[in-house]
Amino acid sequence: MTPGALLGPVEVGPVAHGGHCVARLPLEGEPEGSGGGRVVFVRHTLPGERVMVRVTDDSHASFWRADAVQVLEASPDRVVPPCPVARPGLCGGCDFQHVDLPAQRRLKTAVVAEQLQRLAGVDWDGEVVGVDTPETADGLHWRTRMRYQVDDDGRAGLRAHRSHEVVPLPDGGCPIASRATPAVTGTRWSPGAELVAVAAADGPALLVDGQVRQGGTEVVEAAAGRRFEVATDGFWQVHPAAAATLMDAVLDGLAPQPGERAFDLYCGVGLFAGALAAAGCRVWGLEAGHGAVLAARRNLEEFGDRVRLRADRVERGLTKLPGRADLVVLDPPRSGAGKQVVAGVLARRPRAVAYVACDPAALARDLATAVRHGYAPTSIRGFDLFPMTQHVECVAVLQPAG
Structure with missing residues (x-):
């Protein structure tokens, strides 16, 4: 098959992680709808639609990628994209502009549930909820x-x-x-x-x-009433309601008490470290970015030596932190914390861990590691902080199993 080839009609199956849906092209001799055939990950479509697709990538032996370029039978959740370049072959920034906003959140809920079940064996009956401000209620104008x-x-x-x-x-x-x-x-x-x-x-x-x-x-x-200096090209949550939403979810899950020891890993400019310190905790923070740590020290200088921040890779710096912690916040990059960090955290036997995840697959992999070390999620919340895209933010709270 050559990229650019037009194929179909294709019956579109369920949504998958990554901003596409799964379809199957019958192989020669197989009837359509048999459940076999070649897997094709199709963008710009919705479950249940019947579409014509144009192949964009055939370099993988086990699957192809394609765009839906003609909709023969549309989903009732389909809308006209508000952006003229949110079309096949054009801008790749948005995955779901062709989907009604409530339906976008249902798709994200399905993705989170599938990833948690398949990769971690966790059955999740929650939902991805919108976090809207008056300016962002239509899913637009949110990215700061x-x-x-x-x-x-x-x-x-x-x-x-x-x-x-x-x-x-x-x-x-x-x-x-x-x-x-x-x-x-x-x-x-x-x-x-x-x-x-x-x-x-x-x-x-x-x-x-x-x-x-x-x-x-x-x-x-x-x-939450606190100011944070951030490099203009540095990291800060891009949705205007994201920082406060995630801070509240972390504090709700951890219920920090004065005098407790807390780690803030991948601490950035100190968002969660500041919240934990304000609750009376002693906080140790790790962040690989030297500039972010310098900013975090300025942001949290009011807490004095109750907050100790170190510029180091978490995998390495974790070995230099105290051997006991009551609470841990993990806010890793999209790739996740990984087995080494999760094991190192849980070896401290914290009473609770809050894991802030921007990728449900990475979250699920790390939850599977946590389960093997005797911890289980007591709550998992999903937030739609990236409307029109396939991205979703989750906050999972882990505690010792049993």
Whole structure:
């Protein structure tokens, strides 16, 4: 099969992790709908639809990738994408603009449940809930940090799906970008440049190839009445309600008590460390980014030596932390904490662990490790902090089994 080939009609099956649905192409001699055939991961479609697909990748022996380019029988959850470049072959930033917002959350719920059951043996009956503000209630204008690329003609854009090709933004800009981020359309930029546009609590900022065009190299963010200095191109949750939502979920799950020992691993600029310290805990934090740790120390200096922060890889720095902890917050990157870190954390026998995950597969793998070390999830909550995309945030609370 050659990429670009048009195939179908294809009956679309369930949603899968990654922003696509699973379909099967009957092999020669097999009847359609037999349940066999070649697996095809299809974007721009919905479960139950009947579509024509265009193959985009046939390099894998066990599956192909494709885009739905013609809908023959549409799902009742299908809508017209609000962005003109959220189409097959164009911008890869959004996966679900063709899906009604409540249905997006049902799809994400199904993905989280499937990943937890298949990879961790955990049966989850929760749901992914929306976290909306008046400005973001329609699933748009929520992203407060945008990273754009500039094409050969000097136009700002975002990359196509699984590609380095830059798709120019529509005239009105990216519809999921916060209206408070600096506008980057209508200007010709240096070809190949990277633009970082931020809407922070203290105002907008814009970097062009790391150089300040607006604002400064640092911005101030806010959550739960506390201010946090963050590098303009550093990490901070991109949904305006995300930091407070996740902080509340972590505190609800851990119920920290004064005098308890707490670890904040992958601590960033100190969001969770600050919440734990304000609850009276002694906190040790680890973060690989030196700049983030310096910012976290400034952000949390009011707590004095009750908060100790170290710039180190968590895998290495964990061995240098105290041998006992009552509480642990894990907020790893998308790849997850991994077996070594999970085992090292649980060897301290904390009474509770809050795991903040931006990838349900990584969460499920680490939960499976936790179960083998005698811990089980007592609650798992899902939050739709990335509308129009396939991404979802979860907070799992783990406690000793039994």
